[in-house]
Amino acid sequence: MTTVVTQDRNRNAAEYLRLLVALREEMDKAMGAIANNALTQFEDSIACQQLLSTRLVVLADELSVPLSTDRAAPPAPIDDHLMHQIFTAGDSLQKLNRTYAALLHHSSRSTALMVSFFASARGQIQEASGPRLKYQTWSCQM
Amino acid sequence: MRIDPNLVPTILADLQQSQVSLNTALQEVSTGKSVNVPSDNPSAAADMVQNTIETGDVDKYTQNVNSVLSTVQSASSILNSVVTSLTQAVSLGTEGANGTNSTGNLQTLATQVQGILSTVVSAANTSVGGAYLFGGTSTATPYTADSTSPTGYTYNGNNDTNSVAVGDNLSVQANVPGSQIFSNTSNSVLGSLSSLVTALQSGNSSEVETATSAVDSALNFVGQQQAVYGNAETQLNSQETVLQQDTVTLSTQENNLIGVNEATAATDLTQAETDNSAALAATAKVLPNSLLNYLEPPS
Amino acid sequence: MGGLNTSLLIGVQALDANQGALDATSNNIANVNTPGYTREVAQFTENGENQSGDDVSGGGVTLTGLQSIRDELLNIQIQQQTSLQNSANTQSSSLQQVQTFFTTSGDDIASGLTALSSSLAQLSASPGSASAQQSVLSSGQNLADAFNTTAQGLSAAQLDADQQVPQTVTQINSLTEQIAQLNTQLGQVPASNDGGTTQDQLDQLVQQLSGLTGISITQTNDGETITTAGGTPLVMGGQSFNLQTTTGTNGFQQVLDSNGNNITSSIQGGTLGGAIDIRDQVIPGFQSQLNTLASQFGTAFNAAQAKGYDSTGNAGGDFFSIPSNANDAAAGMSVAITSPSQVAISSDGSGGSNGNVANLSAVLTNTLPSGQTPADAYASLVFQVGNATSNASTQSTALGQNLTQLTTQQGAVSAVDINEETTNLMRFQAAYEAASRIVSTVQVLDNAALNMGSSTSF
Numbered sequence: 001m002t003t004v005v006t007q008d009r010n011r012n013a014a015e016y017l018r019l020l021v022a023l024r025e026e027m028d029k030a031m032g033a034i035a036n037n038a039l040t041q042f043e044d045s046i047a048c049q050q051l052l053s054t055r056l057v058v059l060a061d062e063l064s065v066p067l068s069t070d071r072a073a074p075p076a077p078i079d080d081h082l083m084h085q086i087f088t089a090g091d092s093l094q095k096l097n098r099t100y101a102a103l104l105h106h107s108s109r110s111t112a113l114m115v116s117f118f119a120s121a122r123g124q125i126q127e128a129s130g131p132r133l134k135y136q137t138w139s140c141q142m
Numbered sequence: 143m144r145i146d147p148n149l150v151p152t153i154l155a156d157l158q159q160s161q162v163s164l165n166t167a168l169q170e171v172s173t174g175k176s177v178n179v180p181s182d183n184p185s186a187a188a189d190m191v192q193n194t195i196e197t198g199d200v201d202k203y204t205q206n207v208n209s210v211l212s213t214v215q216s217a218s219s220i221l222n223s224v225v226t227s228l229t230q231a232v233s234l235g236t237e238g239a240n241g242t243n244s245t246g247n248l249q250t251l252a253t254q255v256q257g258i259l260s261t262v263v264s265a266a267n268t269s270v271g272g273a274y275l276f277g278g279t280s281t282a283t284p285y286t287a288d289s290t291s292p293t294g295y296t297y298n299g300n301n302d303t304n305s306v307a308v309g310d311n312l313s314v315q316a317n318v319p320g321s322q323i324f325s326n327t328s329n330s331v332l333g334s335l336s337s338l339v340t341a342l343q344s345g346n347s348s349e350v351e352t353a354t355s356a357v358d359s360a361l362n363f364v365g366q367q368q369a370v371y372g373n374a375e376t377q378l379n380s381q382e383t384v385l386q387q388d389t390v391t392l393s394t395q396e397n398n399l400i401g402v403n404e405a406t407a408a409t410d411l412t413q414a415e416t417d418n419s420a421a422l423a424a425t426a427k428v429l430p431n432s433l434l435n436y437l438e439p440p441s
Numbered sequence: 442m443g444g445l446n447t448s449l450l451i452g453v454q455a456l457d458a459n460q461g462a463l464d465a466t467s468n469n470i471a472n473v474n475t476p477g478y479t480r481e482v483a484q485f486t487e488n489g490e491n492q493s494g495d496d497v498s499g500g501g502v503t504l505t506g507l508q509s510i511r512d513e514l515l516n517i518q519i520q521q522q523t524s525l526q527n528s529a530n531t532q533s534s535s536l537q538q539v540q541t542f543f544t545t546s547g548d549d550i551a552s553g554l555t556a557l558s559s560s561l562a563q564l565s566a567s568p569g570s571a572s573a574q575q576s577v578l579s580s581g582q583n584l585a586d587a588f589n590t591t592a593q594g595l596s597a598a599q600l601d602a603d604q605q606v607p608q609t610v611t612q613i614n615s616l617t618e619q620i621a622q623l624n625t626q627l628g629q630v631p632a633s634n635d636g637g638t639t640q641d642q643l644d645q646l647v648q649q650l651s652g653l654t655g656i657s658i659t660q661t662n663d664g665e666t667i668t669t670a671g672g673t674p675l676v677m678g679g680q681s682f683n684l685q686t687t688t689g690t691n692g693f694q695q696v697l698d699s700n701g702n703n704i705t706s707s708i709q710g711g712t713l714g715g716a717i718d719i720r721d722q723v724i725p726g727f728q729s730q731l732n733t734l735a736s737q738f739g740t741a742f743n744a745a746q747a748k749g750y751d752s753t754g755n756a757g758g759d760f761f762s763i764p765s766n767a768n769d770a771a772a773g774m775s776v777a778i779t780s781p782s783q784v785a786i787s788s789d790g791s792g793g794s795n796g797n798v799a800n801l802s803a804v805l806t807n808t809l810p811s812g813q814t815p816a817d818a819y820a821s822l823v824f825q826v827g828n829a830t831s832n833a834s835t836q837s838t839a840l841g842q843n844l845t846q847l848t849t850q851q852g853a854v855s856a857v858d859i860n861e862e863t864t865n866l867m868r869f870q871a872a873y874e875a876a877s878r879i880v881s882t883v884q885v886l887d888n889a890a891l892n893m894g895s896s897t898s899f
Contacts, residue, residue: 195551
């Protein structure tokens with residue numbers, strides 16, 4: 001019985017690892033899509049990321065050992081090598097996540113600015129007077 | 143949307159990025175560590191400071207355990223020999239008390255017990271690694287001959303003990319002063335032996351009997367002191383096991399914090415090299431084309 | 442009035458308009474290799490109808506500049522993000538240099554503390570051993586060296602940042618002079634010729650300027666007015682205002698406006714802002730913590746020495762010598778004792794006692810006046826240095842990608858239809874929001890692996 005449980009945990013852990021790696025790659029793609037202003041690619045990537053991250057949270061929950069666990073009968077340990085790979089992949093994902101978060105912050109500010117511009121571009125343009133190249137002043141509320 | 147004529151900076155940026163990944167993968171494989179600088183993982187780096195110091199502490203405690211164990215074991219085996227000597231003295235004294243001895247016999251017995259006394263004093267003066275085992279914290283020879291002293295010897299050491307740290311909150315007494323074991327006022331080994339010599343020399347059976355029973359009492363007393371060393375040994379051995387476990391735990395933590403799995407690193411390196419080659423190949427295809435190809439005539 | 446004249450008028454206007462479009466196309470091709478050249482798009486809109494008596498005639502066509510307004514907005518964002526990125530880059534470079542002194546190398550402070558701790562333990566078990574005593578002296582020396590080296594590393598990075606100040610100010614002045622000249626040129630261009638090339642050159646220079654320091658731009662009838670983020674004028678129309686540098690009382694370069702006022706602390710963004718921030722805020726923060734640790738540790742260790750006796754029977758003297766100036770504590774820390782026999786091992790003056798070694802060891806495990814143990818205090822500092830470095834490079838990377846995105850938008854010819862562009866932007870907004878939720882979810886997973894109860898988890 002214990003052997004089966006161990007295999008299940010190891011199998012789940014292996015899936016967890018694959019998902020971590022896949023999510024990191026997907027995040028990388030999303031950042032590239034943003035840089036290229038490629039909207040559809042970005043949206044597709046997010047859909048993938050939603051699936052991956054949801055499954056990861058479920059697996060993390062299944063694999064975690066609650067504090068109330070009987071110390072005399074701890075759950076079957078996950079293979080050391082696998083665990084180590086999980087730590088490494090997890091760290092890499094977290095690091096990229098921070099950069100991704102910063103990029104989202106900057107890009108969404110830019111987008112908000114452009115949306116405000118387009119929402120208010122009509123009807124509030126004034127032309128400067130004078131003989132030189134005309135500068136048009138517009139104002140908007142963000 | 144029309145094609146962006148500013149593709150070149152994007153491609154160069156991609157190329158730079160794949161180069162960075164390649165360099166990271168190379169560094170991981172060559173050092174075996176995925177945290178080489180604090181910015182790689184600041185929390186891990188901070189935890190590693192603690193880990194380094196704790197690992198150093200565990201190493202030092204382990205060294206100390208071994209060092210004190212060795213001292214304790216030396217002392218213990220010396221006390222064994224003292225017990226043997228005292229046992230011999232008791233049997234000589236018993237013989238001397240049976241009233242059937244001639245004066246000559248008694249003199250012989252006295253000489254033998256005197257010999258045992260000298261042996262015990264030598265044992266009390268044992269030094270290991272340049273330090274006396276039974277002198278307290280003094281560096282003077284514990285027992286030297288002194289004709290003015292009733293035992294014939296004077297104690298030059300002190301009554302202080304040294305404690306050695308073998309754990310964060312665990313210190314073990316590393317020595318028992320000679321004054322406690324050999325010349326204890328309530329049960330003096332040296333005193334009882336020299337009294338026995340005197341009694342044998344006097345030839346008075348009842349004095350010899352009293353003196354012998356004092357030696358016997360001293361023998362039991364030494365036996366009790368041995369128990370102190372025995373307990374210390376047990377404590378040290380179990381602390382050694384705890385420290386070994388700590389070493390494993392700390393080394394695992396270190397691996398989790400900064401270690402890189404060799405197989406993963408090698409795979410990462412291959413992947414990074416492939417990515418880099420692909421990026422280079424893509425760049426080679428795009429750059430020579432004239433940018434004008436990307437411009438469409440205005441509609 | 443309508444009639445032949447009106448028709449001719451309309452015809453001429455149409456010709457003018459078409460000529461303008463053709464001019465725009467040939468400008469496009471001729472300038473394709475000039476960086477910063479903005480594609481111009483001729484847009485045609487209907488003029489208002491002329492009312493003349495009972496006749497109503499079509500009003501012909503004119504060029505409008507909606508496209509260029511949008512690009513101008515992108516320009517402004519690109520300038521701002523360039524300022525931020527250059528500042529982040531400058532800080533990142535400096536911090537990459539600084540953090541090497543905080544890595545475990547054998548010569549760093551963590552290794553120093555560990556070695557001192559070990560040598561004391563060895564001494565505790567063998568108080569009479571000359572080599573154990575020498576070991577303590579040597580480790581003390583190594584620890585002091587580690588403090589010195591780390592302090593020197595921080596100072597060196599500060600000096601490097603300082604040198605960037607006058608260099609950057611010179612570049613800024615050169616750019617503002619050129620910008621002022623272009624403003625004058627633009628003022629001389631008749632309205633019907635748009636100054637496309639000159640304007641683009643101007644935009645290029647302004648973008649370079651924004652990389653050097655954060656700026657604020659307003660358009661006036663005389664051209665652009667450019668100020669620093671703090672409001673100091675740099676360019677007003679055809680006139681530029683030079684910044685100056687001078688050595689301050691702390692020995693570092695101060696930035697002055699053209700009237701001689703010190704504006705150093707108001708400089709934000711760009712290479713200049715980044716260098717000043719590193720030099721005046723970030724590194725001094727680290728230095729202060731390092732000095733506090735050196736000073737408190739040395740003092741506590743000396744106090745522990747004083748509780749005991751050395752091998753010659755004398756009361757323990759100072760082990761470390763700490764400079765009286767708090768700002769030099771780490772840089773000037775050194776070992777005061779000259780012989781191993783001066784280590785205060787004994788608690789009662791007897792030669793074989795190890796009683797005071799416990800007091801010396803305790804300095805490493807007890808809390809200092811700061812409230813942290815030496816290890817905790819140093820670990821804290823390592824974290825801050827690593828975190829600051831990581832943040833600077835994270836921001837730099839993210840800003841780089843954001844800039845690529847903005848430049849991509851600028852370069853691409855977007856749909857003329859505002860509705861389509863707005864819809865796309867709103868789709869992007871929705872996508873960003875969904876992405877942010879995923880970022881939060883991923884953060885939740887940060888320590889998940891530690892809870893998986895494997896034999897290797899700690």
